[in-house]
Amino acid sequence: MLPQFIVSVITILVVIHVILLSCSYLIFLERKVAAWTQDRIGPNRTNFSFGLLPFKGKHFGLGQALADGIKLFFKEDYTPPQVDRVLFILAPIIVVIPALLSWAVIPWGGYYLFDQAFTVPAWLPLLGGVVVSPTIVNVTAAPINIGVVYILAIGSTAVYGVVVGGYASNNKYSFLGGLRATAQMLSYEIPMALCVLVVILTSHGALGADQFVHQQANGVWNIFYQPLLAIIFFACVLAECNRAPFDLAEAEQELVGGYHTEYSSMKWALFFLGEYIHMITGAGFFTLLFLGGWDLPIIQEPLIGGLGLVLLKFIVFASKILVLLFVMMWIRWTLPRFRFDQLMRLAWRALIPLALLILLASGFLVFKQHAKWFSPWLYTAVNIGAIVLAAVIGPFLPQGPPMNRKVGLAGSRFSPVV
């Protein structure tokens, strides 16, 4: 128990610092990706001198992230008089804390072997004199046995920050943004939970985050068995962190800034930080379930090892997350935003039935797993079959009323009032 605790605390310290610092550089990366997509150069002028320090040499505009942070500290933070003050201040905190908490169960570095017994120095409070025997520990902040359900549970409370922020601002844009965010997050949590359910079912009923990685390291990554499911899950992750093309809650063209219209300075920055933390959590969750966590492709790395192996696994995990973050940014600057009815239609009429279909078919396959003809690649066949089935019978299902029919506005030049 004690070695686990020590490793947990070290993991917490390392992870929190690495990720919170990298968040500001993620914003820099986002701007660079935007520039790359739009054939611009992007931020390339700010160096590390800030007008005070002597700084020479190449900088690639990397000082921009720090300068942005410093600016946010010095920016005036006004609270409009019409807001609900308590909730207005509480909202950014409610955004950041649940987003952070999901990191607790992500298995960053596999397992670490304490190969020598040692005694904690007697002068330490609480733990002094305790003898630690050699043991294997999880390199994760909190080795909860029901890790994935925990992430879903924490994720389901993430909606409150946005909603409360929207309500507290007492602004029509904010209110609408909060409402949209609620409906959107609720709708996309269902297919997400169904996806997780399918993966649990096909992974021998595992629930702990490390078990999923362990199984994928011994076999094939889940994304090859469940390609469609992975796409559904990724769409849900994007919707849960309010990223484009699901960023209706903060659509700047219609709602100005949505739920954070009235926020400024550091409180606004916390909303932004919350979004990036959510992205990292979502990417980590995706890596965990579908991309084999810390597992290196092709090379069969040892399961348990010393510090070097743990660091290597951490870097592998972080690189996978970074690639996913890049994909998210790429999507944001490539796809246009959905309309709200399209958003709802996608969740309720496409993602949920597809996920249910895969759940039923995979359940049947798991039931028949001891049959002679069984092979895990049948899951892939099920996924492809689901797409084919949707394409074949989809047009024959009862459709809603036509949504895209144009109606001439009376009095306009297309429909003059006679």
Next chain:
Amino acid sequence: MDSLVSIAIFVGFGMGFVLLNLLVGKLVRPSIPNSEKSAIYECGEPTIGSSWVQFDLRFYIVALFYLVFDVEVALIYPWAVVFRDFPLPAVVLGAPFIGILVIGYAYEWYTGSLDWVRSSINTSVKGTAGIDMASLARRDPGALEEEASIVRAGH
């Protein structure tokens, strides 16, 4: 127990980080409020009415559907965990559970409760600002008939 302590440390760090950011900034940043800055931001237009509009029933229904699926999934997790250990009872006893919900979902699909745009008569043609049913009928008599038939068929 260990895990809870770790999570508590996490919460502590998070709170510390957030409060540090809010408080340190408070010491260095200016505060020069004026009436323009503190007005409700609605793109320069003067605000009309309260921002607390009564919202659409559809949001409530989405929350209701969500709750149903949520409880369902929460009950299925233990089922999924023991599936490998007892495949036969799990399938025989779990199938009615999931089946009933699939039937409910199909019913919702069939009645059109899952549509955000319920019917175009209600949302885009009838009643509200600027759209004149009479002139629409004069110009295109078929359009009204089409709308009405959709409403009859769907709802």
Next chain:
Amino acid sequence: MLLLADQTVVEPFGAVKPLLFYALAAVIVLSAWGIVLSQNIVRMAVYLLLTLAGVAGFYFMLHAEFLAAVQLIVYAGGTLILIVFGVMLTSKNPFMQLKTALWERFVGVLIGLVIFGLLLFGLVHTALPTGAAATGESGGGHYQVAAIGRALLSDYLVPFEVAAVLLLVVMIGAAFMARRSAKQGNG
């Protein structure tokens, strides 16, 4: 699975455990107090969120991790949103001040006392487990969820299936409501 750690070390967190308990208890009691005293419906919802999260923390302390997660998913994530939406739907102004009449307070205190009495009665007449069973150090987590699954498929099969029928009823009710709102023209 391989893992986890040695069971030989006896509770290095003897001092931390009560501290954590009292911290969680303070969060629960203070936020519950806030719900009762607040007159603003959205603030009440936020305080209720804190109360529910605190209770989930208690479940966690008792090694009922799955229960804690379900508490967060179903109550904090779903039911609370539904309550807030319901209130906002029925009242024109969600920032409306909820005023209680004197007799309402009187009845409220009475009901509170009755519930407190019942809880106290239950607490006094329950044999609480002590020693190793109370801390629940063994098992937990995955085994617990498997145990719940086994129970659902054997002893509690009827409630399990009845729950499905109940959920179906809710779905049909919601579909009916959706249809009525579409007919009224605000949908």
